[in-house]
Structure formats: C-alpha cells, structure tokens
Amino acid sequence: MDYDVIIIGAGPGGIYSAYELKKRRPKLKVGVFEAGQELSKRHCPIDGVKVKTCINCKSCSIMSGFGGAGAFSDGKYNITNDFGGTLYEHIGRNEAIELMKYVDQINVENGGGDTKLYSTAGTNLKKVCLQNKLKLLDASVRHLGTDINYVVLENLYAYLKDTIDFHFMTSVESIEVIDGGYKVLYAGGSATCSHCIISVGRSGSKWMETICEELQIPAKSNRVDIGVRVELPAVIFSHLTDELYESKIVYRTEKFEDNVRTFCMNPHGIVVNENTNGIITVNGHSYEGKEKQTENTNFALLVAKHFSMPFKDSNGYGESIARLSNMLGGGVIVQRFGDLVRGRRSNEKRIEEGLVQPTLNATPGDLSLVLPKRIMDGIIEMIYALDKIAPGTANDDTLLYGVEVKFYNMEVLVDEHLETVYPGLYIIGDGSGVTHSLSHASASGVYVANRIIATYD
C-alpha cells in the first residue's frame, strides 16, 4: 500500500485525525488529499471594490483548503452534546464530551491560550429564559475568533506538514475497494491505503452522495434550517454575551408549535455573505481582537424543517428559498423589524435613518415575500419572546437579513466506530451528516484515529 491511512479532506475532522495519528503512531504513513489550497494560499477574491460578488473560483477559499469550512469561521468551539451534531449517539455522551475537551486543549496549546472558555453552568439566565418560555441549552464555549482560529490552524499545519503527505488542489474523484484496503483516484493519479477516512464536509456533500451510491452505503436526507440573521446594538444582548458569549436559546411557537432557535451569535461582530453552490445566503462572525469589533451583535434565528416521504430533497427546498431572495434582492435582503411587522418593504432611506448601522451592504427589501408564512410567523414570535429577556430586540430598527440557510449533509450509515459496512472505511465530520460543528467534527477525527491505532496494537 502507498499509505497506511489516507484522509480525504483537511477540515477539522481530517486535521484532528492526522494530528492524533502523528502523535500516537508517528511511524504510520499518512496521506491527506485536499481539494483546496494550503492555508496561506486561501484568499477569497471578493474585496467589495473590484470584485463584488462570487466569481466561482476553481476551489472556494472560504469553504475549501487546509482548515476546511472552519478556517475563516468565528471559531466558536462548543463543548456540548445539546447541539452541533449527534456524535454522542454513535460513541456515547461521555466519550464525545471528553474528546471535545481534548481537542479544546490542543487548540489552547497551539495559540488559543489567551481565549476565554464561557459556560452556562450555574447561570441565572437559564431561569430567566424559562420564565419567558425560552430554553437556554447547556454548553461551554471557547471563542477563538476568526483571528486566533487562523493562528491555531497555522500552528497545527506546521506540526503536521513535515511528516504527513499533504496533496493540495487534489480532489478525490472516486474510491475503489481493493484487496486489503482502498484505492483513491484523482485527476492524473491514484493512491492505495489500508484505512481510509472520508472527511469532506459540507462542500463535499454532492460528491459524498455519489460515493454512497457507488459503494451502496445507505444514506438519508431530510432536514434543512431556514431563517434570518438578526443584527442589533451589542448593548441589548450584552448581559447574555458578556456571561455566555453565545447563548443557544430555543422557543416553541404558540401558533404552530415549531421550534425556533438562536444560532451562531457574534457579539460585536459583522454580518457576511456566504456562497453555497452559487447561491448567496447570509452568515456572521466576529474577531477576538478589539480593534476589529463593531457596535453590533448578530445571530441567526432558524426554524428546522424535517420532511417525510415522498419528498427527499430538503437541501433543494432551502436552495429554492435562498434563490428567491437572490432573485428579488440580487443577493441578501435586509429589512427593519418595524417594516416587516407593518407589512412594508424597507428602503435605503429607512435603513439609513435607523439606529442600527448595517455591517453588511445588503439590498433593502421585504422578507415576507421570500420566507414561507409559517417560518416568518415563527421568527416574529421568537423576536417578541427574546424581547422579554433582552428588551430592545423587537425595536423597529432591529435589522433582519435573509435568508440564512443551514444545509445538512445526508446522514450516512456508520456504526459505533463511525465505520461503514466496509472494514477500514470511515466517514466522519460534517460529510457524514453526524456532525455540524467544529467541535463534533474534530472529536470524530480523533475518535477514528484512535480506532485505527487500536488495530495496530
């Protein structure tokens, strides 16, 4: 075999597999095949001046390359089984938490030492939430920030690169089962291995579907989260963000009994565009360094849509809604909450006169023409519920950007070792549909590396 272990994808899942293999079995020959660039070469050409919109680069620097989709993320590292994936269903609750803590420690040792670990343990805010029909989920979160997250990745790459073969700009096209292992095929070549870890994340979702079909690995897809990103003065949420940094709060709507939840909270952050398969959606992040912080806080309000048979294309449903906002607004639409509840579109003048300065240049418009009524009603109800614990949330000038969509990979059938029906072929991270976060994806990487190491003991 060319390699003992081949890892496909150098996002958090792949990186922490490689890290653990190197640390515990330095003699194993490990190759990492990554569709994107190495970290220092990852640059999105959108500068807002010469290049304003996505030009569909051969490899998207935001989603692909060393560090994966997480490289320029906010670096919110959540240690919890309450959200971020269902890794615990496969490996057990305690093991999942221990591995997330283990990875957190590695991040701390590799540049994250000065960052703070926030926790919901013992907070009075839980009671305040419950008194207002809101549920605060349990978690510890370390905010690395986009800047420190990058430093950690630089240090991890420096640790790995001399002994692990990295093949950048090498998109794996297919995998063949061979005697005693696997053959990984890419444009212009192939490599063989005894163990293969697939960690292709969100950007590899379509490829993952093809591989599952070719190798007849069962998979199911039925979920998409749709909503808006809320932006308001940071001071309105400061009692929550100062204590918890990010609060994951769930509200059950009175009208439809749907769950609406806060997601990806960015104190003093910025709202940004995200490009998924050419569709522009909205996201947000924030920096740890004070000089780059803003006066606003942003977070998403999302409603999960689960579909039942015969409909299978939940991501297609989310894409269609996002396309509608792109059709009406040429990209992301922004609307004042006051305009939304009065049933009128926002325009440049009303946004300019408002008390919240938008951090993203989006098109003023009407989100009620884009989002299904049931989702829109749920979001409005949640904003009024949040207003009770953070007065000012439902102010007229609160900005809503749409749409925010969280696409989920289909969930592939893997066992308690994250191993497929093929011995030695593992599927981990967001590409497996089991994880949806930095922490769960990283932990799944360490878990599988340990499993492989055990086969050599």
Ligand SMILES: Cc1cc2nc3c(=O)[nH]c(=O)nc-3n(C[C@H](O)[C@H](O)[C@H](O)COP(=O)(O)OP(=O)(O)OC[C@H]3O[C@@H](n4cnc5c(N)ncnc54)[C@H](O)[C@@H]3O)c2cc1C
């Ligand atoms: C803007 C943004 C902000 C985010 N913020 C946070 C946050 O604050 N906290 C949090 O927990 N999560 C956050 N996330 C989610 C987090 O980044 C992901 O959950 C995490 O990166 C998943 O890790 P992964 O290794 O499974 O996949 P990925 O990080 O997606 O990495 C997969 C890698 O595989 C490569 N690949 C794909 N197909 C192939 C192929 N065929 N051949 C070779 N290589 C391939 C890709 O190029 C990519 O580099 C954010 C995501 C985005 C986009």
